[in-house]
Amino acid sequence: MTRPEQELDILEKISLILGEGLELNEVFQHAMNVLVDQMGIKQASLTLWDDVTEQMRIIAAVGLSPEEMAKGRYALGEGITGQVIKSGEPRIIADISQDQDFLNRTGREHLIDENDKRPISYICVPVKGETAYTGTISIDKTYTDELTLAADARLLTIIAGSFAQTIRLHQIVKVEKDQLIEQNERLRDNLGKRYHFDNIIGSSPAMEEVLGIVSQVATSRATALLLGETGVGKEMIAKAIHYNSPRKDKPLIRINCGALSPQLLESELFGHVKGAFTGAVKDKTGRFEAADGGSIFLDEIGTMDPQLQVKLLRVLQEREFERVGDHHSVKVDVRLIAATNLDLEEAVHSGDFREDLYYRLNVVTINIPPLRNRREDIPRLIDFFLDRFNKENSRNLRRMSREILNTLLRYPWPGNVRELENCIERAVVLSSSDEFTDDLLPLQIRMFAQQVRGTGSSESxxxxxxxxxxxxxxxxxxxxxxxxxxxxxxxxxxxxxxxxxxxxxxxxxxxxxxxxxxxxxxxxxxxxxxxxxx
The missing domain is CATH 1.10.10.60 (Homeodomain-like)
Structure with missing residues (x-):
């Protein structure tokens, strides 16, 4: 193969490697291995400018140990690497043992080829960023002749140009990744504050009892069973347990067991392998696997199919399961929080819910009271929802008459906190001033108020x-x-x-x-x- 043919072959192979989207260190190693095979290089390194330390440092290498890489740091203008980044010009050293600028910072033992005692040559070329030179690529190889070294330097300069674009893309991705990590940390911090016990509205005796239990169970790994009517805030309590627990930095995965058919629910919970059933065109990770290290919240667990109850029982007992269509067990470390508005004891007696699963779930039971049993919290809930929905909808609904407040305090709230939330959101959206008038209330609440007034039983x-x-x-x-x-x-x-x-x-x-x-x-x-x- 002629030299031009060899260079084309090298460039073609390296361009394919650069398009693979691997980590920068892997990309560089794969590309330099091509040069090892076809050019006989002994070592190669990629250095980039570090804004924090204001030094060049080796971030990827072939033929260097991690300890040797850690030593490869250069100030601007220091040694051959520092001079190349400062000048933007390649350097070719025919014999590193005779060059005073070669610092041997990585501490290589031999400065000549041990086999045939020929000198070791060194080539360093700059890598240009968008506006300035930001790094270098350097190689060591046994000396041949000056013409070959010059040709190697030209080829390495072309390769460095290709690497410059790859480096920019990786730096952009890294910045975006760091921003996402920072954003996720802020979100987790905000969630932790939002669901801290001090920020949950509930000063009534009934809710204080609930929050007292929640604060104790949160720091444990015990299974929690949340009982209560629809709309009482079971999901909020589940989040309070998770975000005040040691697992708060790991995922909280929620799934509504009553919203999916048994087959779909099994696939959602445990995942499946390709071909497990019609439509399973690829492997899928289940919710339990996604929640590994964190918590899983199974809402409406009382509706779960009996066959799935058996599989769930095994997860609780052995902390492992099989994906649908697979025979290999997957081990997980997941804290289970379950919720239902059904009477599970009654479901056990009727045969609709497994007794052994019920006792596995019923480690710590938290009964969340309906809103009608915690009326003392209604005024604070109203203020909270007014603040929230005024801000979201650019409204200023504030003034509420004593008569309307009394109506809201005495209304039975069959939909509980969720119904109150919807009531206040509706009023804010439909408001045209700061006054909360009767016509902003939902029809069923207006009818309730009229009925109370009509029967003469308006006595508080x-x-x-x-x-x-x-x-x-x-x-x-x-x-x-x-x-x-x-x-x-x-x-x-x-x-x-x-x-x-x-x-x-x-x-x-x-x-x-x-x-x-x-x-x-x-x-x-x-x-x-x-x-x-x-």
């Missing part, structure tokens, strides 16, 4: 309590010293009896309805002599 809970207190004192004035206990017991007995009848006598639902835990309910039922099933 506070007024009702005052009237009942006066009546109790009149009726029990002969029982001085016992009035409080008698009246409170009667009110509790009536309230608990009504609550037990309201959801069909199931204590778990009654406890949720009242905003107390089941143990407290059981004790009161026993102390007050109330007849109750279950």
């Amino acid at each position: 809970l506070e007024t009702t309590a005052g009237r009942l207190a006066e009546q109790a004192i009149r009726e029990y004035e002969m029982n001085e010293g016992q009035i409080y206990e008698i009246v409170v017991n009667q009110v509790e007995r009536a309230l608990i009896t009504e609550a037990l009848e309201h959801p069909g006598g199931v204590k778990t639902r009654a406890a949720d309805f009242l905003g107390i835990n089941r143990n407290t309910l059981n004790k009161k039922v026993k102390d007050l002599g109330i007849e109750a099933d279950g």
